[in-house]
Amino acid sequence: MKLQLSNIGLNIEPSLTLDISSKAKSMKDKGIDVINFSVGEPDFNTPENIKSRGIKAIQENLTxxxxxxxxxxxxxxxxxxxxxxxxxxxxxxxxxxxxxxxxxxxxxxxxxxxxxxxxxxxxxxxxxxxxxxxxxxxxxxxxxxxxxxxxxxxxxxxxxxxxxxxxxxxxxxxxxxxxxxxxxxxxxxxxxxxxxxxxxxxxxxxxxxxxxxxxxxxxxxxxxxxxxxxxxxxxxxxxxxxxxxxxxxxxxxxxxxxxxxxxxxxxxxxxxxxxxxxxxxxxxxGDQEKLIEMNKQFIERRDYMVNAINNIDGLSCKKPEGAFYVMVNFSKLLNKNILGETINSSLDFSNILLDKAKVAVVPGIAFGNDNYIRLSYATSLDNIKEGINRIENIIKG
CATH class of the missing domain: 3.40.640.10 (Type I PLP-dependent aspartate aminotransferase-like (Major domain))
Structure with a gap:
């Protein structure tokens, strides 16, 4: 039996960002040491005053x-x-x-x-x-x-x-x-x-x-x-x-x-x-102090990531003015061979980084541009240092 499904629904592309993030989490659950640069959420916990108000809402039966x-x-x-x-x-x-x-x-x-x-x-x-x-x-x-x-x-x-x-x-x-x-x-x-x-x-x-x-x-x-x-x-x-x-x-x-x-x-x-x-x-x-603290850490992480990427042969990026992502131009690596794999696209490069370096990034094709990958700096500075180091070592072969 062939199911007759919605043409509009069938025409929708799944989210590559969620797919890659899910794959990275699955690998971590199996004990694999993955550095996840694909995440689109802050790594900070919700501030305590906000959590307390949510708990109070439950206690007050605002449910x-x-x-x-x-x-x-x-x-x-x-x-x-x-x-x-x-x-x-x-x-x-x-x-x-x-x-x-x-x-x-x-x-x-x-x-x-x-x-x-x-x-x-x-x-x-x-x-x-x-x-x-x-x-x-x-x-x-x-x-x-x-x-x-x-x-x-x-x-x-x-x-x-x-x-x-x-x-x-x-x-x-x-x-x-x-x-x-x-x-x-x-x-x-x-x-x-x-x-x-x-x-x-x-x-x-x-x-x-x-x-x-x-x-x-x-x-x-x-x-x-x-x-x-x-x-x-x-x-x-x-x-x-x-x-x-x-x-x-x-x-x-x-x-x-x-x-x-x-x-x-x-x-x-x-x-x-x-x-x-x-x-x-x-x-x-409520108190907005936690936002200021988070921003300070994002700036420190961004600056390190941008400088480190621009020191890797074959990669380059501009310093972002907001959010917590860096678009990395890897076009100089296209058609190059890394550890026996040829890079023909951002998806190829992303798969190589995940499989060989255990670093999860998002291929630029997900955003409409195949010459880039996206890295998130919504993770600890230690993770950023380790992840960028792994990327550099893979590119060097």
């Missing part, structure tokens, strides 16, 4: 259904955060809380896109953007960016790919996987272009708190009211507060967009975890 779009107390805390940190003035009717930022993105795209609409995405991209677009029946339109321009797309790039079907652009700053951060002037230009062409902006700002070297994060929706009306700002608790497993994300947008998103969520997942919502209130309004 029942909430409003499907989130509790009012958390929405108010999000509004205060957006006002203080991002100069964004929203009411609770402009906020929806979801099961992680990825879920917020899914809801937003489902609320706005129709089959045949086109969504502009810069390459390298986070692996889920094109796949979520395809789930809606819309079409991802990819812009190739250059390392020389810090992997950012320009107005010329946007004009080159825009058609009458263009409905949205996806902006991710700070960026996964490149770590680039768009400047205020760049965001002004992109926002004005979107308004001129009546195109929505999905602004994924999940790495907002992770910027370095006095680089300023700017929310594109804060530039003016016209841009804000077309922008869906996505954020969440996972990266900044080391709360990946708590699964809380949120979106801020025009109330008409939020209303449709809430309707979709009410018929798919209903409310996010009640316990996680109350813990998230504490994260937003």
């Amino acid at each position: 029942r259904y909430t409003a499907s779009s989130g509790v009012v107390e958390l929405k108010k805390a999000i509004c205060n955060k957006l006002k203080e940190d991002n100069n964004l003035d929203y009411n609770t009717e402009n906020i929806i809380v979801s099961n992680g930022a990825k879920h917020s993105i899914y809801n937003a795209l489902m609320a706005i896109l129709n089959p045949g609409d086109e969504v502009i995405i810069g390459v390298p991209y986070w692996v889920s953007y094109p796949e979520i677009v395809k789930l809606t029946g819309a079409i991802p339109v990819l812009i190739e960016t250059s390392e020389e321009n810090k992997f950012k797309f320009t107005i010329d790039d946007l004009n080159r790919v825009k058609t009458s079907n263009t409905k949205m652009i996806i902006l991710n700053s700070p960026n996964n996987p490149t770590g680039c951060v768009y400047t205020k002037d760049e965001l002004i230009n992109i926002g004005e272009w979107a308004v001129k062409n009546n195109i929505f902006i999905l602004s994924d700002e999940i790495y907002e708190k992770l910027t370095y070297d006095n680089i300023e994060h700017v929310s594109i929706a804060s530039i003016n009211q016209d841009i804000r009306n077309l922008t869906i700002t996505i954020n969440g608790m996972s990266k900044a507060y080391a709360m990946t497993g708590w699964r809380i994300g949120y979106a801020a947008a025009h109330k008409d967009i939020i209303k449709v998103m809430a309707g979709i969520q009410s018929h798919s997942t209903s409310n996010p975890c009640s316990i996680s919502q109350y813990a998230s209130i504490e994260a937003l309004i």
